[in-house]
Amino acid sequence: MGDRKHRFDWSNRPHPRLFIPGPTEVRPEVLAAQAELMIGHRTDALEALFARVQAQARRLFFTEARVYVTASSGMGLQEAAIRNGVRERVICFVNGAFSQRWADVAEGCGKQTVRVAVEWGHPITPDVVVRALREHGPADAITVVHNETSTGVISPIAEIAGAVRDVAPETLVLVDAVSSLAGAPVHFDEWGLDVCLTSSQKALACPPGLALAAVSDRVLERARTVSGRGWYFDFLLLEKYLQRNTTPATPAISLLRALHVQLTHILDVEGLEARFARHRALAEMTWEWVRARGFDFFAAEGYRSPTVTAVANARGVDVDALNAFLTSRGMVISNGYGPLKGRTFRIAHMGDTTPEEMRYLLDTIDEFLAA
Ligand SMILES: Cc1ncc(COP(=O)(O)O)c(C=O)c1O
Structure with missing residues (x-):
């Protein structure tokens, strides 16, 4: 299933595109x-x-x-x-x-x-x-x-x-x-x-x-x-x-x-400083989305990771249902770890993910929330 706003179509991938905190997507x-x-x-x-x-x-x-x-x-x-x-x-x-x-x-x-x-x-x-x-x-x-x-x-x-x-x-x-x-x-x-x-x-x-x-x-x-x-x-x-x-x-x-x-x-191609800046930008995109959608952060202010966001599930979203929806679109995030399952879910923004890919994920989560 394509999406007019985005140039991606991951729905036919044999495995969902990984937005989990490892393993991360590996370039061909x-x-x-x-x-x-x-x-x-x-x-x-x-x-x-x-x-x-x-x-x-x-x-x-x-x-x-x-x-x-x-x-x-x-x-x-x-x-x-x-x-x-x-x-x-x-x-x-x-x-x-x-x-x-x-x-x-x-x-x-x-x-x-x-x-x-x-x-x-x-x-x-x-x-x-x-x-x-x-x-x-x-x-x-x-x-x-x-x-x-x-x-x-x-x-x-x-x-x-x-x-x-x-x-x-x-x-x-x-x-x-x-x-x-x-x-x-x-x-x-x-x-x-x-x-x-x-x-x-x-x-x-x-x-x-x-x-x-x-x-x-x-x-x-x-x-x-x-x-x-x-x-x-x-x-x-x-x-x-x-x-x-x-x-x-x-x-x-x-x-x-x-x-x-x-x-x-x-x-030598991306450069370390650019890579760090990209991670930071992806994190900020995610944080802005978290705030705008009425979720919260599990991590204390000032100590939020630039590579993975643990979203406090303030809206009581069914995380397994969310992931099933995402998987039908060819992508996947992580539930909370161990005792934090359901109370939090984790969106990884690490590796080679681009801002466009991140936006596609966040927009697809919005589709689930709007349904
Ligand atoms: C912070 C941290 N330490 C250690 C590990 C374990 O690493 P590995 O599975 O490569 O042994 C993980 C895995 O998620 C991790 O996130």
């Missing part, structure tokens, strides 16, 4: 990169690809340190950050489902895990962090999620990292930027972060299956003093192989090719 050029003929992984060709991706990844994280690229989803690197960076004790700031999961990972790795809970919908702020370090410190590390995908809240990571440096300089700052990196700025070196990890299937708009983490020298020093780092995610082993532009185990070659194509687009 990026999908096609995965279909190239296979190569061996102990080859010059693989090392050349790995070196190119490494140089791009450093630009993406604004770092001169290193970026490990692993054949795993983001959770693998949450676990790696804990196993390499924490000897005994870690303070986990929990303001949503994914920060909670990080605490579960720390506990699962057998670390003393202090959970500092902040009400869902609110950010982690430097004062909360400083208070917790005074009350529960010393700690080997803190964990914090930059962009809580479950609540649509972004926390001020630069200020948090600065506060940790001031009051507990030995404490490492471990950051999950799974749903923000490539959609919002993350200046790894300037902000003084120790681990910052992301997944390929969110704002990077690649297929799922790769994770990337920028890692500071301090973490490698720490890792030398930590036992039980495991093998697959041992940063010291990854570092040894990175020096030769490769990985200890077989890398996900097809996904690396896709990532290379997409990073070339992000860095």
